Structures are given as C-alpha cells and as structure tokens.
Amino acid sequence: MMSESGGAFPSPYSIETPPGCEGWEEMYPYWATFDERRRESDEKRLWFWNSMHFPVPMPAFDMVEVDHPYYALGAWQNRAFAVPPAMGVDYRVVNGYVYISPNPVTDPERIAERAEFFGKRAGHYYANWDELYGEWRRKMEALNREVSEIEVPELARYEPDEVVFGDRNLSSTELLSAFSHTLRCAEMMWQHHFEFLLLGYGAYLTFSDLCKAALPDIPDQHISQMVAGIDVVLFRPDAELRRLARLAIEAGVAPAFEEGRSPTEIDAALAASEAGRRWLEELERVKDPWFNMGTGDGLYHYYGSWYDDPRIPYASLVGHIDALRAGEDIERPTAELAAERDRLAEEYAALLDDDSRASFEELLGLSRKVFPYVEEHKFYCDYWFQSRFFNKVREFGALLAAHHFIEDSEDVFQLSRHEVMQALEELSLTWATGGSALGPEHWPPIVGRRKGLLERLERWTPPPALGAMPEAVSDPMVVMLWGVTPQRLQEWARSQDGGGDRLSGAPASPGQVEGPARVVRTLDALADVRAGEILVCTITSPAWAPIFSKITATVTDIGGIMSHAAIVSREYGLPAVVGTGTATARISTGQRLRVDGSTGVVEILGGDDGDAAAR
Amino acid sequence: MAGAHTRPLADLRRADEPHFGAKSANLGELSAAEIPVPPGFALSRDAYLVAAEDLGLEGRSAEEASRAIRAAPLSAALRAELDAGYEELVAAAGDPRPPVAVRSSAIGEDTEDATFAGQHETRLWVRGIESVDEAVRECWASLHGPEAVSYRAELASAAGAPAMGVAIQLMIDATVSGVMFTCNPVSGDPSTVAIEASWGLGLAVVAGEVTPDEYRVSKVTREVLSRRLGPKELEYVPGAGETGTARVEVSPERRRAECLDEEQLARLVDLARRVERHFGGHQDIEWAIARGSDEPGELFLLQSRPVTATPSRPKPTGAQRSAIDLVMGTFGASGGGERP
Numbered sequence: 001m002m003s004e005s006g007g008a009f010p011s012p013y014s015i016e017t018p019p020g021c022e023g024w025e026e027m028y029p030y031w032a033t034f035d036e037r038r039r040e041s042d043e044k045r046l047w048f049w050n051s052m053h054f055p056v057p058m059p060a061f062d063m064v065e066v067d068h069p070y071y072a073l074g075a076w077q078n079r080a081f082a083v084p085p086a087m088g089v090d091y092r093v094v095n096g097y098v099y100i101s102p103n104p105v106t107d108p109e110r111i112a113e114r115a116e117f118f119g120k121r122a123g124h125y126y127a128n129w130d131e132l133y134g135e136w137r138r139k140m141e142a143l144n145r146e147v148s149e150i151e152v153p154e155l156a157r158y159e160p161d162e163v164v165f166g167d168r169n170l171s172s173t174e175l176l177s178a179f180s181h182t183l184r185c186a187e188m189m190w191q192h193h194f195e196f197l198l199l200g201y202g203a204y205l206t207f208s209d210l211c212k213a214a215l216p217d218i219p220d221q222h223i224s225q226m227v228a229g230i231d232v233v234l235f236r237p238d239a240e241l242r243r244l245a246r247l248a249i250e251a252g253v254a255p256a257f258e259e260g261r262s263p264t265e266i267d268a269a270l271a272a273s274e275a276g277r278r279w280l281e282e283l284e285r286v287k288d289p290w291f292n293m294g295t296g297d298g299l300y301h302y303y304g305s306w307y308d309d310p311r312i313p314y315a316s317l318v319g320h321i322d323a324l325r326a327g328e329d330i331e332r333p334t335a336e337l338a339a340e341r342d343r344l345a346e347e348y349a350a351l352l353d354d355d356s357r358a359s360f361e362e363l364l365g366l367s368r369k370v371f372p373y374v375e376e377h378k379f380y381c382d383y384w385f386q387s388r389f390f391n392k393v394r395e396f397g398a399l400l401a402a403h404h405f406i407e408d409s410e411d412v413f414q415l416s417r418h419e420v421m422q423a424l425e426e427l428s429l430t431w432a433t434g435g436s437a438l439g440p441e442h443w444p445p446i447v448g449r450r451k452g453l454l455e456r457l458e459r460w461t462p463p464p465a466l467g468a469m470p471e472a473v474s475d476p477m478v479v480m481l482w483g484v485t486p487q488r489l490q491e492w493a494r495s496q497d498g499g500g501d502r503l504s505g506a507p508a509s510p511g512q513v514e515g516p517a518r519v520v521r522t523l524d525a526l527a528d529v530r531a532g533e534i535l536v537c538t539i540t541s542p543a544w545a546p547i548f549s550k551i552t553a554t555v556t557d558i559g560g561i562m563s564h565a566a567i568v569s570r571e572y573g574l575p576a577v578v579g580t581g582t583a584t585a586r587i588s589t590g591q592r593l594r595v596d597g598s599t600g601v602v603e604i605l606g607g608d609d610g611d612a613a614a615r
Numbered sequence: 616m617a618g619a620h621t622r623p624l625a626d627l628r629r630a631d632e633p634h635f636g637a638k639s640a641n642l643g644e645l646s647a648a649e650i651p652v653p654p655g656f657a658l659s660r661d662a663y664l665v666a667a668e669d670l671g672l673e674g675r676s677a678e679e680a681s682r683a684i685r686a687a688p689l690s691a692a693l694r695a696e697l698d699a700g701y702e703e704l705v706a707a708a709g710d711p712r713p714p715v716a717v718r719s720s721a722i723g724e725d726t727e728d729a730t731f732a733g734q735h736e737t738r739l740w741v742r743g744i745e746s747v748d749e750a751v752r753e754c755w756a757s758l759h760g761p762e763a764v765s766y767r768a769e770l771a772s773a774a775g776a777p778a779m780g781v782a783i784q785l786m787i788d789a790t791v792s793g794v795m796f797t798c799n800p801v802s803g804d805p806s807t808v809a810i811e812a813s814w815g816l817g818l819a820v821v822a823g824e825v826t827p828d829e830y831r832v833s834k835v836t837r838e839v840l841s842r843r844l845g846p847k848e849l850e851y852v853p854g855a856g857e858t859g860t861a862r863v864e865v866s867p868e869r870r871r872a873e874c875l876d877e878e879q880l881a882r883l884v885d886l887a888r889r890v891e892r893h894f895g896g897h898q899d900i901e902w903a904i905a906r907g908s909d910e911p912g913e914l915f916l917l918q919s920r921p922v923t924a925t926p927s928r929p930k931p932t933g934a935q936r937s938a939i940d941l942v943m944g945t946f947g948a949s950g951g952g953e954r955p
Contacts, residue, residue, distance in 0.1 A: 084947040115948035122946065126939055206938075206945040216802035217831060217840055347835040351805045362938035474947070510838050599841060 057096025294383030636720030655784030815850030
C-alpha cells in the first residue's frame with residue numbers, strides 16, 4: 001500500500017475503516033480527523049502513530065489527554081520559548097489512534113527572530129533552574145490537592161441551609177463550575193508539565209550529541225547512566241515499601257502477608273493485633289503522597305494509582321518480606337549505582353582531548369541539574385495528578401449515573417468533555433425545574449455504541465507512519481522523546497513490506513537472550529505474562545516494574561534514548577531493544593525470539609502457535 | 616648475557632631504538648612495564664652492519680646483496696653471542712631445542728610516520744641454533760627484498776643506508792591469536808578496543824589470510840559492543856616435528872565457534888589499556904593466547920606499534936563553547952552548531 005502522494009508511507013486518506021467501526025469519528029472533536037478540506041496539506045506531511053502515549057484507541061473523554069498536552073506543549077515551545085526551528089505538534093485521529101506531526105519553522109529570518117526570544121527566555125530558566133524547579137514542585141503539590149478537593153454538589157431534594165442562611169451558591173450553579181474547574185486543573189497540570197520538559201530534554205540531548213560526536217561507539221545507555229538521578233522521587237514509593245517490609249518483620253507481623261491474600265484480608269489480619277495496627281498507622285502515613293504512584297502510564301482514565309489498586313503495592317510488600325525472610329538483600333544498591341555513574345563519567349572524560357573534556361564536564365553538570373525534573377515530573381503529573389483528576393471525573397460520572405443519565409460512573413469516559421458538560425447542564429436544569437430529563441434516553445445508547453467501537457478498533461493494527469517521508473527531522477522533542485530519526489523512518493518504511501524475520505531498533509540494554517514472546521498491548525494483558533518470557537509491547541511505564549522480575553528481555557515499538565523500558569531494563573540487567581516500530585504487529589505471543597540488546601536486533605526464530613505461522 | 620651485539624630484550628628501552636630497531640626497543644619497554652612479553656634477546660643493527668661490511672655489500676644490487684647474506688655463515692664472534700643467547704632460552708624453556716620466533720626489527724620501522732608491516736622477514740617455530748643462525752640471515756636478506764626496497768624508496772624519512780636489528784623470542788604455542796587497536800580504527804572512538812581474533816598463530820590474521828572474528832569492546836565497562844563471527848577457514852599450527860609452520864583447514868565446528876570468551880576479551884582490553892597508557896598513544900598490538908595445560912591460557916603481547924593512520928575524527932562541535940551555547944545550538948538558537 002503506497003501513499004497516493006508518492007511518499008514512503010500510506011496516505012492518511014487511504015486508510016480504511018475496519019468493518020463494524022463505521023462512525024468512529026463521532027467520539028472525537030471535529031478538528032481531530034483527516035478532513036477532506038485539509039487534504040492538500042495533510043497528505044504532504046509525515047504523521048507517526050504516537051503509540052508511546054496512546055497505544056490503544058481513545059475513549060471520547062480521554063481526548064483531554066490529547067488536546068490539553070498538545071496545546072500546552074505548543075504554547076510553551078512555539079509561543080513562550082519560541083524554539084527557533086519548531087512550533088508545536090499537530091495531531092489527527094485515525095480509527096481511534098492518535099497520529100502526530102511536528103510543525104517546523106523553515107524561514108531563516110523567522111528562525112533568527114525566534115532565536116532572540118529563545119536565548120533570553122530559555123537562558124533565564126537554565127540560569128535559575130533550581131529555584132524555579134523548587135517553585136514548580138510547590139505549584140504541583142498545591143494543584144494536586146486542589147483537584148482532589150473540588151466539591152461535586154449533591155443535587156439533593158432540598159438545598160442545604162447555607163444556601164438560604166449563608167452565602168453558599170445554588171448547587172446547579174456550582175455543578176457546572178465544579179466541572180469547569182476540574183478541566184481547568186487538568187489544563188494547569190499540562191501547563192506545568194511542559195514548562196521544564198523541553199529545556200530539560202534539550203540539555204540532555206546536547207550532552208548526548210557531544211558524547212556521540214567525540215565517542216562514536218558510546219552506547220546510549222552509558223550516556224543516560226552518567227546523567228540519571230540515583231535518588232529521585234520515582235524510586236521513593238518502592239523504597240517506602242521496602243522500609244515497611246523491614247518494619248513488618250521487626251514488629252513480628254510478617255505472617256499476615258501470606259501469598260494469595262487480598263489487601264483487605266491482609267489488613268484484617270493486621271488489625272487483629274496491636275503491633276499490626278501500629279504497622280497500619282505507619283502505612284497510612286506513607287500513603288500520602290507515595291501511594292499516588294501510578295499503576296500504568298497515566299494518559300488513559302483506567303490507569304489509576306496505588307490508592308485505586310492496592311494489589312500492586314501489597315504484592316511488592318509480600319515479595320519484599322519473602323525476600324527478607326530468605327535472607328536476601330532487597331535494598332537498591334544506591335551507593336554502587338552512584339559510584340558506577342561517577343566512574344563512567346570520569347573514565348569517559350579521561351579519554352577525551354582537553355577541549356572536548358571541558359564541554360563534556362560542563363554539559364554533564366547541566367544535564368544532571370535538569371534531569372531530576374525529567375524523571376520526577378512523571379510522579380507529580382502523570383501519576384499523582386492524573387489519578388486524582390480521573391477520580392474527580394468519576395464523581396461527576398457517579399452523579400450522572402445516580403440520575404440515570406448513564407448506567408455506571410465509568411461510562412462518563414465514553415462521553416467527550418463537551419458532552420459531559422452538556423449532560424451536566426441538562427441535569428442541572430431538570431433537577432432545578434423538577435421536569436423530566438431526556439438524558440436517560442439520550443446518553444446510554446451512545447455509551448453502548450462507543451464501547452463496541454473501541455473494542456473493535458483495538459483489534460486493528462495502526463501503521464507506524466502515514467504520509468510523506470520528510471527530508472529531515474528538526475524538532476528536538478520528536479527526536480528525543482519518540483526516537484523518530486530519519487534512520488528509524490527508513491526502517492519503518494522497509495518493514496511495511498513484511499520485513500522478514502528480523503526487526504531492528506535501538507540497543508537499549510546489553511545482552512542476548514532467546515525465549516518465547518509475550519505480546520502485551522493493554523494493561524490487562526500484563527497479568528498473562530509468565531516467567532521466562534520476552535515482553536513485547538508498545539511501550540512500558542515505570543509502574544510495570546513488578547513484571548521485570550519475571551521477564552528475560554524487553555522489545556518495544558516506540559522509545560528513544562529516554563524511554564523507561566530502557567532505564568528499567570538496565571536496572572534489572574535485562575536485554576532491551578526499543579523503537580522497533582512494528583514489534584507488536586509482527587510478533588505473536590508464543591513465537592521464539594532472539595533479542596540482542598547490544599546490537600538492537602530482534603530475530604523471530606519461529607512460531608510454536610498456529611497464529612504465528614499464519615503471519 | 617650482554618655481548619657486543621646482543622642484549623636481553625628486557626634490558627632494552629626506547630632510547631635503544633637506533634641500535635636495536637623499533638620492535639626490539641618496544642618489546643623491551645613493555646617487559647620493563649611488566650607487560651607479558653615472551654622472553655628473548657635482541658641482535659643490534661651493528662651486527663648487521665659489521666656483516667654487511669665483511670661481505671662488501673656497499674654498491675651491490677639488492678638481489679646480489681640478499682644472495683650474499685644468505686650464502687655466508689655468521690662471523691665466529693657473532694655466532695658465539697647467538698649461542699649464548701639461545702642457551703639462556705634453553706634454560707628458561709627447559710627444552711634442549713626450544714622453538715623461537717626470529718623477527719626483523721628494522722631501524723626506522725614502526726615509527727608513527729611509517730610502518731614496515733609485513734615487508735620484513737619473520738620466522739616462526741625455529742628450533743636449534745643452526746636454524747636460528749639461518750633465520751637471522753633470512754631477516755637480514757629481507758632488508759633487500761623487492762617490497763622493502765620499493766617501500767623505502769617512497770619514504771623520505773628512511774633515507775640513508777638500510778640496517779636492521781633482529782629479535783629472538785621463545786615461541787608461544789598459540790591457540791588463539793590476533794591483533795587489536797586501542798581505539799576504533801574506523802571511527803577513531805578512543806573509548807573502544809577493536810579486536811580481531813582467529814585460531815592458531817597470528818600469521819593468518821596479520822597476513823589477511825582469514826576473515827577473523829571481530830569484536831568491539833568498551834574500555835570503560837568491558838562490555839562487548841559488537842561482535843561478528845568470521846569464517847576462519849584456516850589456521851597456522853606448528854609444522855612437522857614442531858618445527859616451522861603448517862597451514863591447515865579449520866574444522867566446521869571451530870569455524871562456527873567464537874574464538875574468544877568474555878573473560879579473554881576483558882583480559883585483552885586490560886592489556887590494551889596498559890599498553891596505551893605506557894606509550895601515551897594509540898597502539899596496534901599483536902597478541903597470542905598460549906596453549907596451556909593450565910586454564911586459562913596465558914596472554915602474551917607479541918608486538919606493539921603506534922597506530923600510524925589515525926582516522927580523521929571530526930572535531931566535536933562542543934570544543935571550546937559554553938554548555939549553554941551548546942544547548943542553544945541544539946534548539947537552533949544563538950549561532951549554535953548544527954546537530955549532526
């Protein structure tokens with residue numbers, strides 16, 4: 001299937017709707033699709049599937065996770081910092097999947113003009129980084145509490161006394177503003193999210209470029225190892241669990257953590273003794289904020305936090321306690337990690353000539369200064385905020401469900417944010433008037449239809465890219481975050497015609513392993529992973545850490561030098577190949593693979609299931 | 616042993632190069648630095664010059680000169696020194712006729728400007744003093760071989776009368792051998808060691824008769840960054856009666872097997888780093904792993920010379936600019952360099 005525009009990828013206008021998925025466009029805003037009125041320009045651009053952030057079709061509500069980040073990213077990059085060669089990133093939805101395309105600046109005069117702005121504005125951030133970042137953390141913590149505290153009015157039969165005797169507003173007034181407030185908090189979060197991200201990645205990318213120019217053979221993982229923080233916030237939740245595991249043994253309450261017990265059963269067993277109750281009190285102290293750790297990447301409503309699914313931290317507690325009882329050392333070897341990181345930096349510096357060494361050391365210092373943000377924003381934004389935000393939306397869902405506008409509070413996510421606002425408006429109106437609402441007739445069929453659409457769309461495999469092959473990729477974010485380089489695009493283009501039994505990607509963590517594949521495209525499928533399997537997925541998140549103790553290697557579709565799959569694999573000493581483009585489409589569960597994390601090559605050795613043989 | 620024209624290799628230093636040639640002087644430097652070099656002794660340039668004068672080589676054609684050198688026995692005085700040197704190796708090896716390698720060590724060879732790699736004679740698995748005597752004269756004769764003559768003609772720095780030292784070392788019975796560079800010879804990356812290895816004596820790799828296994832190993836972590844299995848169809852082994860060398864086919868199983876394991880690669884990288892540090896520059900090293908009854912086999916350095924043709928590595932755009940300037944360059948701002 002070749003593009004009509006003559007590029008290397010299919011034209012976005014040539015993609016057919018899978019059978020039974022007709023009308024999928026109703027879930028998305030009018031601006032989100034490949035519209036005939038934009039055909040001339042859209043067909044000439046490269047669009048690549050953002051499978052890193054959006055591996056499955058978008059539920060209607062979850063489009064807030066597309067619109068908000070792209071206007072925050074665009075506004076900072078294009079309007080606030082004025083990054084000289086890059087404006088923002090456009091997106092389009094195809095069969096429920098999100099494709100993105102950067103908007104470059106090509107006019108040299110405009111680039112020069114923007115460079116003036118950028119130099120002053122970015123310079124201010126780099127010069128005052130620690131102070132500004134400290135302020136950022138305070139802003140984010142306040143925002144996370146703000147969104148949690150938004151009150152969703154009850155819509156009771158009679159308004160509370162304070163409406164009449166005090167200065168409380170009518171519930172109908174409050175309901176709409178509470179929902180607007182919730183959405184505004186999400187916009188604020190994305191504003192904060194991108195405030196530092198560009199500049200943080202940029203410093204890192206510069207260091208990485210310098211390393212590769214001076215040391216062409218240097219593995220990407222050594223570069224990130226020299227920069228990565230040892231003691232960053234993301235490691236705290238598990239560190240707290242290890243501390244609690246030691247405490248459970250010291251307090252003699254470890255027997256409560258029997259394998260196979262649910263968190264509720266464990267809590268009940270603990271509550272039976274004084275020592276157990278004291279342990280539970282300590283757990284409560286740890287929960288805020290550390291149980292705001294995510295259970296997956298936060299961009300879909302169904303990824304929650306440890307608060308929402310305590311099975312994850314409890315399973316870790318059981319594992320840590322078992323390991324401690326078996327006499328194992330469960331501490332992260334932070335001193336060794338720090339020593340190794342410094343040793344790498346010193347040895348590489350010593351191999352450089354004097355000029356390069358000075359730049360190397362200065363850039364390494366800057367990268368280490370900015371990098372905590374790059375790692376830590378995930379905790380504050382993607383996990384803590386997102387889980388609180390979606391839970392707040394669920395409260396609105398519960399209200400709509402209580403009034404039969406939808407059947408279940410979760411159904412709220414099948415409506416777009418604009419539709420939720422409409423439903424809440426009608427609810428306010430009919431609650432106030434006492435009249436009969438159309439909502440209970442109107443919304444449930446829509447919800448039902450969309451659930452069916454999403455299920456069918458999930459079975460469709462999106463091509464990695466659409467449209468024309470670009471001559472260059474000038475957007476630093478696109479290179480950094482998505483690993484989209486001209487070379488990677490060529491590989492994607494080649495792999496379209498079948499590509500044989502070899503895939504190549506970025507070598508992210510060294511070592512060679514053979515074993516059976518487990519293809520995981522949704523969070524639910526993660527539970528099927530068996531010990532000894534090679535994980536093949538679109539992208540991993542740090543919250544998947546527990547399965548890294550089972551698997552023997554990782555292969556991902558998407559991922560640049562910063563990807564979490566790479567970082568976690570290195571910590572676990574597992575081979576990893578990231579950014580293969582098509583691994584989840586070309587590999588089937590059960591096929592034997594040979595993964596070489598040193599060269600970035602994945603070989604499909606053969607299928608031992610019929611499904612694989614048919615491919 | 617320290618005759619008029621012979622010295623133990625271990626006693627030589629870089630300053631001895633004008634008298635003993637670069638190869639012997641380098642080997643001396645390395646044994647002094649406790650780098651494992653097979654024991655042996657060196658014959659000076661003057662030994663050759665005296666012989667050349669005795670034979671009246673001045674003004675004779677290259678062909679006549681090499682014929683004359685091969686035909687005439689060594690002078691009694693020099694032969695006595697050679698006897699004494701070989702006797703020490705007999706004692707060291709505990710073998711009445713220990714095998715030795717007899718290698719040319721030409722003056723002006725293996726400098727940073729020029730390498731005479733492969734122009735001059737090397738004799739391996741030479742046993743008994745008579746054979747050593749003959750091998751020395753073969754080395755001398757190769758000074759007048761057609762390749763060496765034409766190579767010298769192109770080299771201004773090698774002007775003047777040709778002369779040569781000779782190194783005589785105990786032979787290493789190599790299971791695996793090869794060459795390594797203390798940098799990536801293609802990209803110039805100083806953080807990797809490039810290793811080529813094949814079965815048997817190093818001759819096959821040095822002469823380019825086999826496609827060896829290739830490895831690139833990080834100096835910093837000793838990780839193998841890349842490996843390529845070569846077909847290694849043949850190898851050189853000791854000849855009949857363990858004298859001279861024989862070229863034999865390698866069995867299909869050994870062709871498919873890697874000839875180095877991680878532990879051996881790590882030892883090679885350590886050796887490369889020590890040699891590089893010692894000479895303060897990139898080196899091209901010949902090495903061998905001895906067939907030992909004891910595992911693992913001992914690793915020896917056979918020779919080391921400066922890397923002559925250093926790849927022209929583009930200067931990183933980073934040189935002499937501030938970190939912030941460089942970051943601005945990444946974003947295409949403030950006259951920053953283009954990203955590669």
